[in-house]
Amino acid sequence: MNSKTPPSDPVPSPGPRQLTLGELASATGMDLDGGAEAAVDRVASLLEAGPGAVSFLANTRYRRQLAQTRATAVILHPSESVEGYPFRILYSRNPYFDFARVARLLNPLPAVQPGIAPSAVVAADARVDAAAEIGEGVVVQSGAAIGPGCRIGPGVVIGSDARLGADCRIEANAAILAGVRLGDRVHVQAGAVIGSDGFGFARGEHHWEAVPQLGAVIIEDDVCIGANTTVDRGSQGDTVIEQGCKLDNLVQVAHNVRIGAHTVIAANTGISGSTVIGSCCTIGGAVGIAGHLEIAAGTTLTGMAMVTGSITDPGIYSSGVPASPNREWRRNAVRFGQLEGLVRRVEQLEKTLGAGDKE
């Protein structure tokens, strides 16, 4: 099968760029142990790196790979005692973090090409900064404002009175609907929908009446929103995603949710209406969080966790049972439905034996 896989060309970009280790050290503030003139043009894992590559060691489990790597330079924590290796060392107190920065320096994002593509349609009263790039087929509706350095990908819709700060990237076919506010450097991936109507209906005698969703969505600086993720507008107040949050693909954020700064949320997770999530939480994939809850700052929820009550003590919370062979699972799942009865039987046994003890 592998032989059938067509070769993968590098993703197009202005680079990859070639830089010297001295330039990298200077740009990132890392200390370099010499070899400032050596040029590098890519990043790679220790085992895959060859001459011209920068690698890193963040997990001591991989330390023995240092002996095998052919990288030109390796980013290491200063506490690592490494001698006699042929590679150059960039010292960092956070090697993976600085590796990410080096990777970006060597693979810069394509430069924004200011201007409005011929097939884009921009309302007469929309304000598009001269330093923004508006792609083919984009629609910018009445009253919208787009800041400098923004890159609006092909097919994107920017709704009426939506406002984007500086340097936002909105990818293909995403929709930033009416009145949504984005801060600076917000990244919205393809197909995401920001500002859909919240799910609010009032039960009548014969039908459900839609409750007008009058709020907006506020997304602060440096937030990333994954592909095909949906963020509903508030019913009266706003839905808010605070600065630095990172949301993966296919996440649902219901109306009036607030997500605290720097919280990360993996794919397929759903957050129900009016729930408030603290800052710096780590939320795994396919988690479900009920509505009107509060999740303490710093909480971790593992994948597929089901959260039906507020969490006041930060910590790691989990639910679900890992998959087991179907035959075993069938038996145990049936037994789950009999748990209450089993407890009663054990209580009866304890009573009988306890009675026996007394005799």
Added chain:
Amino acid sequence: MNSKTPPSDPVPSPGPRQLTLGELASATGMDLDGGAEAAVDRVASLLEAGPGAVSFLANTRYRRQLAQTRATAVILHPSESVEGYPFRILYSRNPYFDFARVARLLNPLPAVQPGIAPSAVVAADARVDAAAEIGEGVVVQSGAAIGPGCRIGPGVVIGSDARLGADCRIEANAAILAGVRLGDRVHVQAGAVIGSDGFGFARGEHHWEAVPQLGAVIIEDDVCIGANTTVDRGSQGDTVIEQGCKLDNLVQVAHNVRIGAHTVIAANTGISGSTVIGSCCTIGGAVGIAGHLEIAAGTTLTGMAMVTGSITDPGIYSSGVPASPNREWRRNAVRFGQLEGLVRRVEQLEKTLGAGDKE
């Protein structure tokens, strides 16, 4: 952090409109206890309401907030005995329902602007009613028909021979694919896909053969479909969503499913092929329903429920276990895998003790 949140302007709309209480009472059929000339222009919760706002009390838990509200008028059930309050009262047997109606009266949807946007592409043999609005970048394919009062948002695709009744709203970048039929007043949110091929493949010796999906999707009057939700066409018969159903974001409806009238389905839920859901069901978020089942009318499924068999008695059904601290969860999850063995041990104990009793 809050201080960094940019202020949220109201979502653009033709209003909010200003109406007198007399006008509201007349439009909704509610009784008013005087003050017909007082003007209001917005809705708000009891605590957030100020002069000019209409609020409501639907849950007696909030009754004491009546003493604090500064609303100009409050919608109350006639059974509430309220005297000496400064606000006006609109009497309703269903305060939240009438609050929703008042909110819509004060915040009407933007009026449809009949006509076809210059960048829209409409096939020569498509029939677009003169009273429909076709947004920028819309594509209407051959044989499609769009009724009066429809509003087709930017970037939407209407497939060949699709038919939309009157007053439908299709939001940005949604896709209504070939042969799909929508009734009147259907609301499809951004990015939703109606009429994708059902997931049907026949296993061959060396590959899966796609089973042609020849049916359509029928969506009846007053249905709402959430953002990025997907509804597959039937394999031979049709997939049907009956009148008044409300589906949230990121819901999956597989081929040949039928959803009964006025059923509501929260986000991230998936319904497998050929399942028939009765009318007036309430289905929570992230529920999974297996294929070829029947769910009785009026059934409630709580969030993350796993439904593997038909439900014939309406009622509330649940599954899943709420998240607990990871350390506890680890132990209990292991014990789940030993449940069958535990039951055997209890049976043995019972046998031993029972034997002992006899002696």
Added chain:
Amino acid sequence: MNSKTPPSDPVPSPGPRQLTLGELASATGMDLDGGAEAAVDRVASLLEAGPGAVSFLANTRYRRQLAQTRATAVILHPSESVEGYPFRILYSRNPYFDFARVARLLNPLPAVQPGIAPSAVVAADARVDAAAEIGEGVVVQSGAAIGPGCRIGPGVVIGSDARLGADCRIEANAAILAGVRLGDRVHVQAGAVIGSDGFGFARGEHHWEAVPQLGAVIIEDDVCIGANTTVDRGSQGDTVIEQGCKLDNLVQVAHNVRIGAHTVIAANTGISGSTVIGSCCTIGGAVGIAGHLEIAAGTTLTGMAMVTGSITDPGIYSSGVPASPNREWRRNAVRFGQLEGLVRRVEQLEKTLGAGDKE
């Protein structure tokens, strides 16, 4: 309610086509027991079939329906002993598989209409084969290549340097992003996103730093991708979906995942980063698979299974507990949280009784 359902017209297609049984037998290699001149123009289930229809029997449970069917022809396994029925027989060792082929022969896909729609925007240096169809509103970016027989639906975005082989079908508003490679006959449904950035961030002292996602997505021949499904590009290496895989709607495939040939994955499932799934697996809906795992070829995961460890023995694996009436579920879910304690109590009883035995 049914009386309100508007009648469903057939989905537009060049057909349905009329063929003789002789032509069908010849095209599929099935044996026919006479009646080669009889014409058919559609497929149907045994009970719904009438004159002119081809049906099939794949499950012996439905054998008695043979007596009732009015089909002109039925596809049967040669081992079926059927005599005296009025219908013609097409013999197949895999009746459902050949039924799918017959359905396609009678309902061919619309022929590709080579050419570029007037409103499509194709970069000057993109290579679009003359035998490809580029729909209205499509954007093809710089350096992209589209092979012969491809059909690119309205509103689709083909990113820079993406490459599509022959006979791919990309449906409305899907996005094939920069550098993605598709083989031949790949089918991507509406709204799907291929090549979004993987979810990779390095934790810094004050924020998360995006780790550049430098890999691509490789999708091999004959893969189907469902509506609004997302497939992330690799962080350094590529994300790979091998030939013949079928993915349903709203599936999430994270960066650097590899999915083996002919694996099928139902809707709402999420696969975390760097996980390798073997060939010919069957993965149910709403399954969650953690990152960095290996799933053996031929494994079956039932719907909503939670996979947190590698699976080395192929087989059927499951988790979750089917929904039960809410009152029972509440009690049992509480007991789940006490399982560890319950086991201790049973151990204590066993100890007590064991001690008793010894006395």
